[in-house]
């Protein structure tokens with residue numbers, strides 16, 4: 001009797017143990033389910049945040065505007081009429097007039113002159129380079145029409161002295177020195193800058209730490225390297241890793257970010273204006289020169 005009772009008790013205890021185990025398993029499963037649900041909910045919230053920048057803001061405040069279309073492509077920056085001096089194009093086909101003389105200031109102890117409106121940016125750029133332990137040096141800046149003309153006439157005489165008739169000497173001189181009115185140096189916005197330790201005006205100039213720094217940072221001061229390596233066909237000028245041109249901060253940044261030369265920038269401006277004029281139905285006339 002006693003052994004039977006203990007057997008019954010044993011069976012009862014065994015049953016209770018089983019029930020306990022089941023309860024524990026169910027509880028653990030329940031906890032896991034809750035955890036999984038929580039993790040899932042958090043992940044959904046996160047992905048909502050990524051997709052919807054307004055996540056967390058009150059629902060129902062968003063106003064759908066049927067007039068809003070896809071944003072237009074980024075516009076080419078165009079300076080105001082007042083600042084048109086900054087982006088003025090000067091090259092072999094777009095000449096500066098004989099009388100163009102900007103207001104000039106002397107920018108260094110060597111007496112080099114620059115357009116007064118851009119001189120502070122030039123000085124700031126050179127100072128920033130010096131603060132980096134570099135030694136940039138201006139070796140040419142403003143050059144007057146008269147000076148260009150003298151250089152050109154001297155070159156014609158030189159070619160004549162070498163035996164060429166006048167007309168041929170004249171054409172030959174054009175390939176050696178800038179024809180008066182075609183040099184950017186007349187704008188007062190161009191500076192030839194070299195490393196003090198390496199003053200050669202050739203491709204080797206690009207290897208200097210000074211040029212490396214200037215090429216990387218000049219746009220921050222409103223300048224561009226005017227005659228880049230891969231743009232000679234467009235600029236008509238050989239690669240000049242020393243000739244910097246002021247175009248203003250906004251345009252310099254745009255040219256830098258888009259890898260353009262000034263001719264390409266102007267091409268984009270004209271295309272943009274033609275596009276806008278077509279949209280507005282008023283064709284725009286372009287002045288030549």
Ligand SMILES: [Zn+2]
Pocket residue numbers: 140185190191192242243244
């Ligand atoms: Zn130059």
